[in-house]
Amino acid sequence: MSGSARxxxxxxxxxxxxxxxxxxxxxxxxxxxxxxxxxxxTVREAAGRLGYRPNLAARSLRLGHTRTALLVVPxxxxxxxxxxxxxxxxxxxxxxxxxxxxxxxxxVGPARDPFGSARAAIDGxxxxxxxxxxxxxxxxxxxxxxxxxxxxxxGPPTVNLAVADGIRQITRHLVALGHRRITHLAADVDSxxxxxxxxxxxxxxxxxxxxxxxxxxxxxxxxxxxxxxxxALTGPGPRPTALLCDGDVLAAxxxxxxxxxxxxxxxxxxxxxxxxxxxxxxLDPELTTVRLPAEAVGAAGMRALLARLGAAPARDAGERxxxxxxxxxxRSSTGPCGG
Amino acid sequence: MSGSARxxxxxxxxxxxxxxxxxxxxxxxxxxxxxxxxxxxTVREAAGRLGYRPNLAARSLRLGHTRTALLVVPxxxxxxxxxxxxxxxxxxxxxxxxxxxxxxxxxVGPARDPFGSARAAIDGxxxxxxxxxxxxxxxxxxxxxxxxxxxxxxGPPTVNLAVADGIRQITRHLVALGHRRITHLAADVDSxxxxxxxxxxxxxxxxxxxxxxxxxxxxxxxxxxxxxxxxALTGPGPRPTALLCDGDVLAAxxxxxxxxxxxxxxxxxxxxxxxxxxxxxxLDPELTTVRLPAEAVGAAGMRALLARLGAAPARDAGERxxxxxxxxxxRSSTGPCGG
DNA sequence: CCGGGGCAGTGTTACGTATAACGTCCGTGC
DNA sequence: GCACGGACGTTATACGTAACACTGCCCCGG
Numbered sequence: 014m015s016g017s018a019r020x021x022x023x024x025x026x027x028x029x030x031x032x033x034x035x036x037x038x039x040x041x042x043x044x045x046x047x048x049x050x051x052x053x054x055t056v057r058e059a060a061g062r063l064g065y066r067p068n069l070a071a072r073s074l075r076l077g078h079t080r081t082a083l084l085v086v087p088x089x090x091x092x093x094x095x096x097x098x099x100x101x102x103x104x105x106x107x108x109x110x111x112x113x114x115x116x117x118x119x120x121v122g123p124a125r126d127p128f129g130s131a132r133a134a135i136d137g138x139x140x141x142x143x144x145x146x147x148x149x150x151x152x153x154x155x156x157x158x159x160x161x162x163x164x165x166x167x168g169p170p171t172v173n174l175a176v177a178d179g180i181r182q183i184t185r186h187l188v189a190l191g192h193r194r195i196t197h198l199a200a201d202v203d204s205x206x207x208x209x210x211x212x213x214x215x216x217x218x219x220x221x222x223x224x225x226x227x228x229x230x231x232x233x234x235x236x237x238x239x240x241x242x243x244x245a246l247t248g249p250g251p252r253p254t255a256l257l258c259d260g261d262v263l264a265a266x267x268x269x270x271x272x273x274x275x276x277x278x279x280x281x282x283x284x285x286x287x288x289x290x291x292x293x294x295x296l297d298p299e300l301t302t303v304r305l306p307a308e309a310v311g312a313a314g315m316r317a318l319l320a321r322l323g324a325a326p327a328r329d330a331g332e333r334x335x336x337x338x339x340x341x342x343x344r345s346s347t348g349p350c351g352g
Numbered sequence: 353m354s355g356s357a358r359x360x361x362x363x364x365x366x367x368x369x370x371x372x373x374x375x376x377x378x379x380x381x382x383x384x385x386x387x388x389x390x391x392x393x394t395v396r397e398a399a400g401r402l403g404y405r406p407n408l409a410a411r412s413l414r415l416g417h418t419r420t421a422l423l424v425v426p427x428x429x430x431x432x433x434x435x436x437x438x439x440x441x442x443x444x445x446x447x448x449x450x451x452x453x454x455x456x457x458x459x460v461g462p463a464r465d466p467f468g469s470a471r472a473a474i475d476g477x478x479x480x481x482x483x484x485x486x487x488x489x490x491x492x493x494x495x496x497x498x499x500x501x502x503x504x505x506x507g508p509p510t511v512n513l514a515v516a517d518g519i520r521q522i523t524r525h526l527v528a529l530g531h532r533r534i535t536h537l538a539a540d541v542d543s544x545x546x547x548x549x550x551x552x553x554x555x556x557x558x559x560x561x562x563x564x565x566x567x568x569x570x571x572x573x574x575x576x577x578x579x580x581x582x583x584a585l586t587g588p589g590p591r592p593t594a595l596l597c598d599g600d601v602l603a604a605x606x607x608x609x610x611x612x613x614x615x616x617x618x619x620x621x622x623x624x625x626x627x628x629x630x631x632x633x634x635l636d637p638e639l640t641t642v643r644l645p646a647e648a649v650g651a652a653g654m655r656a657l658l659a660r661l662g663a664a665p666a667r668d669a670g671e672r673x674x675x676x677x678x679x680x681x682x683r684s685s686t687g688p689c690g691g
Numbered sequence: 692c693c694g695g696g697g698c699a700g701t702g703t704t705a706c707g708t709a710t711a712a713c714g715t716c717c718g719t720g721c
Numbered sequence: 722g723c724a725c726g727g728a729c730g731t732t733a734t735a736c737g738t739a740a741c742a743c744t745g746c747c748c749c750g751g
Binding site for chain 2: 069266
């Protein structure tokens with residue numbers, strides 16, 4: 014009757030000679046003991062023949078939820094966030110949930126309303142590497158989980174990485190190799206994770222005799238990092254013997270700077286990364302870095318959100334803030350201090 | 353009246369002392385000449401005070417569309433696809449559309465139904481680097497646009513890259529440098545783009561005197577590429593002097609193989625990439641490669657879908673297949689043939 | 692012979708929105 | 722004095738689904 018339009022459950026019902034309610038029952042899977050096996054078969058056959066797909070908008074309206082989560086990340090082109098997405102999407106799928114990404118390719122600012130432009134109906138939000146107050150109040154009271162954010166109390170459930178510990182480990186590693194003039198090549202991004210790292214770097218070197226900590230800030234891009242590293246290496250005073258970078262991408266820029274200045278890595282200059290992206294082992298020398306379990310962050314975030322939505326059991330006994338461990342991976346971009 | 357539940361347009365109506373229809377009119381923006389400025393103000397004030405957000409599921413049900421597109425990609429962790437997404441999402445946002453990603457982190461196989469697990473209601477599908485028949489018939493008749501796929505006639509609208517031309521250009525470049533023993537380090541993936549490349553490589557060398565084309569296949573990963581490159585470089589017969597790789601990631605593996613074998617790039621071995629990812633300039637030497645306008649692919653795909661949905665004007669005069677040009681970028685990983 | 696209870700399904704309703712069709716009031720022109 | 726029309730809103734309805742409450746019906750125990 015409905016021409017070429019998409020068939021509805023009522024069309025299926027007509028075709029199977031039953032009522033719409035029965036179709037809903039059968040296709041919804043809760044027909045045990047309510048509908049005979051034979052009728053159920055007829056319904057399924059008709060649904061298949063017509064190519065019936067339930068209208069998800071109607072279902073969501075009826076059910077009051079969408080089984081879809083919104084993931085807000087600064088930039089998917091950064092492998093770290095792509096992996097966070099993969100982890101979140103994996104867990105989501107296990108529970109029949111979908112994941113929508115915040116539709117802006119350029120990142121979220123306070124001036125923009127993330128939820129105004131989220132076209133898809135969602136049940137909750139996972140926001141990565143953002144200030145919580147950039148979102149609070151805007152979400153319309155939607156359940157919220159933060160990733161890599163300031164675990165301010167009180168606040169939403171948060172999944173963080175032990176970045177301070179990571180910086181500490183890598184600083185100790187450099188110190189053990191004899192380095193004292195270490196410059197922190199820091200990402201010029203105002204977010205919790207980078208603030209914590211800068212702090213941890215200073216703290217880790219505080220008790221070390223003869224330590225000469227330095228810092229140079231730059232945007233999160235190879236070229237910017239190269240320029241910043243050149244500045245750090247050619248500035249006044251004795252040259253640093255190690256560059257502790259806030260990411261593998263920055264470390265790649267640091268390596269380029271070293272080459273441009275005729276310094277060998279690690280003989281003349283040690284360079285360390287952070288993240289352990291695939292880039293880390295593509296470079297020569299391979300980067301000493303800190304491995305961040307990006308997928309695990311996304312997965313834990315999604316689990317926390319699902320627990321908050323009552324769609325999955327709260328496995329972690331309801332810890333509001335979970336902190337995932339990181340791991341120092343020593344490769345060949347760091348070595349004994351030569352100077 | 354509704355406790356702590358999310359306010360509906362009816363709640364706003366009650367608070368503003370008007371009918372629900374008026375709220376819908378005002379908030380929908382089509383109240384010109386139907387509602388007085390004063391009433392409209394009251395409504396907006398009430399909506400703001402209650403923190404009203406329209407229920408998108410209900411809106412979609414009423415309107416019959418969702419203003420959301422599904423993007424299916426093999427793996428977001430590959431920078432190319434992340435950039436395709438960015439391009440698509442950018443155009444989508446301009447038209448008030450959202451983008452959902454296919455929720456599987458592991459890629460799509462014929463055994464899986466992409467649309468069964470797409471939880472969000474969608475208006476159309478953009479599928480990248482897939483066989484069209486893996487989708488046809490499954491989509492439930494949803495408008496479909498293909499990316500980087502076989503433009504078989506008849507078939508869905510398709511946005512492709514001139515990859516054959518890219519391979520041709522880079523092969524000519526190598527030939528002009530004096531190379532004759534060139535091995536194609538090919539991705540072991542059965543898709544249109546890689547089939548076309550292998551074909552174009554053979555064709556480009558067909559007319560070259562003394563040419564010794566070779567081929568080695570491997571998975572799309574650095575380590576697999578390294579092993580394959582080692583095989584290509586240590587096999588029987590004279591060693592190839594150039595490795596033409598199906599991607600920058602493979603080229604990175606090839607460079608690692610060269611280092612392992614004590615070959616200098618490009619003095620002893622030229623290596624070319626494909627894609628022009630950020631990786632290309634992170635490596636030393638920087639990769640000669642073919643720049644693929646990934647964002648433009650995503651953007652064009654989204655424009656084609658929007659045109660098909662009638663949500664945007666068909667700018668390209670309705671070409672069913674559009675092919676975007678690619679560009680050879682010569683850097684320092686290729687050089688004159690020494691052997 | 693009658694009541695009770697399980698089986699197999701159906702009628703009906705509500706979810707929240709957008710919009711077509713329909714009132715109502717009041718100033719105005721003749 | 723009265724019909725008329727514009728300005729301003731309202732009433733009612735439909736979208737497709739899920740689920741509650743209900744209805745026959747048959748079988749069985751008493």
